[in-house]
Amino acid sequence: MGRGEAMPANGTPTRGYTATKDQLQTRLRRIEGQVRGIERMVEDDRYCIDILTQISAVQAALDKVALGLLDGHVRHCVAEGAEEGKADLMSTELMAAVGRLMRRG
Amino acid sequence: MGRGEAMPANGTPTRGYTATKDQLQTRLRRIEGQVRGIERMVEDDRYCIDILTQISAVQAALDKVALGLLDGHVRHCVAEGAEEGKADLMSTELMAAVGRLMRRG
Amino acid sequence: MGRGEAMPANGTPTRGYTATKDQLQTRLRRIEGQVRGIERMVEDDRYCIDILTQISAVQAALDKVALGLLDGHVRHCVAEGAEEGKADLMSTELMAAVGRLMRRG
Amino acid sequence: MGRGEAMPANGTPTRGYTATKDQLQTRLRRIEGQVRGIERMVEDDRYCIDILTQISAVQAALDKVALGLLDGHVRHCVAEGAEEGKADLMSTELMAAVGRLMRRG
Numbered sequence: 001m002g003r004g005e006a007m008p009a010n011g012t013p014t015r016g017y018t019a020t021k022d023q024l025q026t027r028l029r030r031i032e033g034q035v036r037g038i039e040r041m042v043e044d045d046r047y048c049i050d051i052l053t054q055i056s057a058v059q060a061a062l063d064k065v066a067l068g069l070l071d072g073h074v075r076h077c078v079a080e081g082a083e084e085g086k087a088d089l090m091s092t093e094l095m096a097a098v099g100r101l102m103r104r105g
Numbered sequence: 106m107g108r109g110e111a112m113p114a115n116g117t118p119t120r121g122y123t124a125t126k127d128q129l130q131t132r133l134r135r136i137e138g139q140v141r142g143i144e145r146m147v148e149d150d151r152y153c154i155d156i157l158t159q160i161s162a163v164q165a166a167l168d169k170v171a172l173g174l175l176d177g178h179v180r181h182c183v184a185e186g187a188e189e190g191k192a193d194l195m196s197t198e199l200m201a202a203v204g205r206l207m208r209r210g
Numbered sequence: 211m212g213r214g215e216a217m218p219a220n221g222t223p224t225r226g227y228t229a230t231k232d233q234l235q236t237r238l239r240r241i242e243g244q245v246r247g248i249e250r251m252v253e254d255d256r257y258c259i260d261i262l263t264q265i266s267a268v269q270a271a272l273d274k275v276a277l278g279l280l281d282g283h284v285r286h287c288v289a290e291g292a293e294e295g296k297a298d299l300m301s302t303e304l305m306a307a308v309g310r311l312m313r314r315g
Numbered sequence: 316m317g318r319g320e321a322m323p324a325n326g327t328p329t330r331g332y333t334a335t336k337d338q339l340q341t342r343l344r345r346i347e348g349q350v351r352g353i354e355r356m357v358e359d360d361r362y363c364i365d366i367l368t369q370i371s372a373v374q375a376a377l378d379k380v381a382l383g384l385l386d387g388h389v390r391h392c393v394a395e396g397a398e399e400g401k402a403d404l405m406s407t408e409l410m411a412a413v414g415r416l417m418r419r420g
Contacts, residue, residue, distance in 0.1 A: 016200050021252060028249045035245055038275075039238045042231060048283040052307045055276045059269060060315025063207055065248075066265045071200045073258040078199075079192040081183035091180045095121050097262045099172055102206055103418065105270025126357060133354045140350055143380075144343045147336060153388040157412045160381045164374060165420025170353075171370045178363040202367045208313065209419075210375025226410050277414055285406045288396035297394040304393075305331050305386050312378055312416055 018075075019068030027065050034058045066101055123180075124173030132170050139163045171206055228285075229278030237275050244268045276311055333390075334383030342380050349373045381416055 019027075035058060041051045077094060081087040124132075140163060146156045182199060186192040229237075245268060251261045287304060291297040334342075350373060356366045392409060396402040 016197050017204065021255075024252050025249060028245060028252060032242060032245045032249065035238060035242045039235060039242065042234050042238060042279075045231075048279050049303050049307050051279055052276055053310065055272055055279075056307075056310040056313075056315045059272055059311075062265055062269055062272075063314055066262055067200065067204055067207070069252075069258050069261055069265075070203065071196070074199055075192070075196045078182050078186035078196045080187065082185070082187055087180070087184040091176070091183045092121050093259050094179055094183075095172065095176050097259050097266075098175065098203055098206075099122065100263065100266040101203075101269075102168055102172070104273055105266045126360075129357050130354060133350060133357060137347060137350045137354065140343060140347045144340060144347065147339050147343060147384075150336075153384050154408050154412050156384055157381055158415065160377055160384075161412075161415040161418075161420045164377055164416075167370055167374055167377075168419055171367055174357075174363050174366055174370075198364050202364050202371075205368065205371040206374075208371075209378055210371045226407050227414065273417055277410065277417070280413065281406070281410045284409055285402070287393050288406045288409075289402040290397070291393035292395065292397055297390070301386070301390045301393045302331050304389055305382065308385065308413055308416075309332065309382055311413075312382070 017064075017067040017071040019065075019071070024065055024068055027061060027068075031058055031061050031065070034061070063101075070097065070101075122169075122172040122176040124170075124176070129170055129173055132166060132173075136163055136166050136170070139166065168206075175202065175206075227274075227277040227281040229275075229281070234275055234278055237271060237278075241268055241271050241275070244271070273311075280307065280311075332379075332382040332386040334380075334386070339380055339383055342376060342383075346373055346376050346380070349376070378416075385412065385416075 034054060038051060038054050038058070041054065074094065077087075077090045081090045139159065143156060143159050143163070146159065179199065182192075182195040186195045244264065248261060248264050248268070251264065284304065287300045291300045349369065353366060353369050353373070356369065389409065392402075392405045396405045
């Protein structure tokens with residue numbers, strides 16, 4: 001989103017990974033709470049395996065946020081890229097982002 | 106590639122993950138050889154950790170092939186998607202493929 | 211940690227992924243701050259690619275926390291598992307955790 | 316396996332990711348065939364998205380082989396590590412392998 005892409009504030013997208021701004025913010029607030037929960041688990045010396053399960057859950061939730069953001073961006077690039085004369089730049093940026101997500105950082 | 110995307114047979118792309126058909130075929134033949142090597146290691150009861158190292162190397166090589174293929178496809182979609190009137194379908198297909206690559210299957 | 215594994219409070223482990231409780235807590239607080247930063251980026255309609263870069267950074271940081279936790283647990287299991295008569299249970303739990311981390315959730 | 320771990324040749328393990336040598340060899344031969352199939356798809360200029368789907372399937376199959384190998388190794392390390400006086404070395408090797416599998420190479 002940004003740079004001309006309007007992210008719908010509260011629409012109800014139904015295709016694949018698409019997510020509204022509201023949905024992304026809700027998910028991110030939940031993720032923030034999950035990370036705080038993991039901090040407390042470490043503080044309380046909780047069982048390692050249980051903490052790892054929570055970390056895996058946060059990773060899955062972050063993947064979902066990333067796919068939701070990427071979906072809107074891909075739709076914008078495919079629909080408008082050529083017209084805006086930025087097809088090459090957009091493709092290079094997009095692939096770099098996908099590469100980072102696949103390698104996780 | 107396919108469906109109107111010409112994959113350069115032996116050009117020398119220099120941007121990001123772009124790969125020619127020749128490069129992809131060379132990498133895939135090497136990966137096939139690496140998998141046969143892993144089969145021999147299991148047959149010969151080689152040390153588990155050494156086999157796992159080879160498996161990680163094959164996964165990294167497959168990621169590179171996937172990113173090379175995806176790069177050409179993304180460039181085609183961004184450059185031609187709107188014109189061909191298939192922006193929506195292309196975006197949905199693309200995101201499904203990225204989701205599978207991130208989750209590995 | 212937990213169940214008999216003492217996680218050093220502020221020692222200075224030097225091998226591989228080992229992390230002290232202090233190090234894990236510091237990293238998790240930083241991750242919590244990064245997630246809040248991502249929430250603000252979405253709120254402010256920042257450029258999608260920049261938000262994705264931050265998500266990849268959080269994923270990498272969470273992987274590092276997970277490997278730090280797992281390292282202490284593996285050392286405990288290998289050193290004490292047989293003696294405590296829980297080798298089989300420990301191995302099954304450990305592998306389930308590794309499988310979730312590899313598949314991310 | 317290797318170094319004193321007997322990998323059962325054709326037993327029928329039932330726990331978690333455990334795999335016999337026969338099962339691992341069968342899976343690796345199938346993976347080799349899948350990679351050859353991907354080579355043909357590239358040769359025939361098949362649709363990019365379909366090739367990516369096959370790559371994701373090979374990645375998932377390799378993950379399964381890796382988890383099967385790791386499972387046997389972890390069980391050996393937890394059961395015998397302390398007795399053999401190699402708990403520390405085994406743990407370090409194991410964590411390095413898990414780190415490579417999580418980062419894919």
